[in-house]
Amino acid sequence: MNATTIIEIIVSILVITGTLMSLISSLGILRLPDVYNRAHASTKSATLGILSILLGTFFYFLFTHGVSSIRLLLGIAFVFLTAPVGGHIIIRSAHRSKVPLADTSVQDDLQDYLDSQQAAEEQAEIARGKEQGLETGGGGGGGGGI
Numbered sequence: 001m002n003a004t005t006i007i008e009i010i011v012s013i014l015v016i017t018g019t020l021m022s023l024i025s026s027l028g029i030l031r032l033p034d035v036y037n038r039a040h041a042s043t044k045s046a047t048l049g050i051l052s053i054l055l056g057t058f059f060y061f062l063f064t065h066g067v068s069s070i071r072l073l074l075g076i077a078f079v080f081l082t083a084p085v086g087g088h089i090i091i092r093s094a095h096r097s098k099v100p101l102a103d104t105s106v107q108d109d110l111q112d113y114l115d116s117q118q119a120a121e122e123q124a125e126i127a128r129g130k131e132q133g134l135e136t137g138g139g140g141g142g143g144g145g146i
Contacts, residue, residue, distance in 0.1 A: 007063040014056030021049030033102035035094045043087030050079050 028041025058072040095110050 004064060007059065011056045011060040014052050014059065018049040018052030018054075018056065021045050021052060023049075025049060033104060035099050036091055036101065036105075039087050039091050039094070043083050047079060047083040050083075051076055054079070 022045070025041055025045030028045060029038050032038045032041055054072055054076045058069060058076070061067045061069055061072075092110075101108060
């Protein structure tokens, strides 16, 4: 078994793994109950699938043809950085639009966090109101009538 055969086996494993991950992602998008789970399936599985396929392609051209493609490396970096961020933004937007969770969901950690943030903002607003009231003299009546 020579080096080319080993590289082709590794590339085949990477491409097949990436294809299976993409298939699992598409099944997750079809079968999962709500937008939050679907976004998770599309970002995690599809990202790993695409990265695996692009990495296999990069290795194939690097070791069999001696070509190092900067486009493939940029594609890997771009997908690795943007897909999870895009999924996060989609999920946050859906939550802020009050898209309901599935009935099987147990807890909503993001809502708990947003509630605590809102309570902290209300406390800060009350504290600012009290400070402004003290600075203006308390709004009391009194003072020499004309």
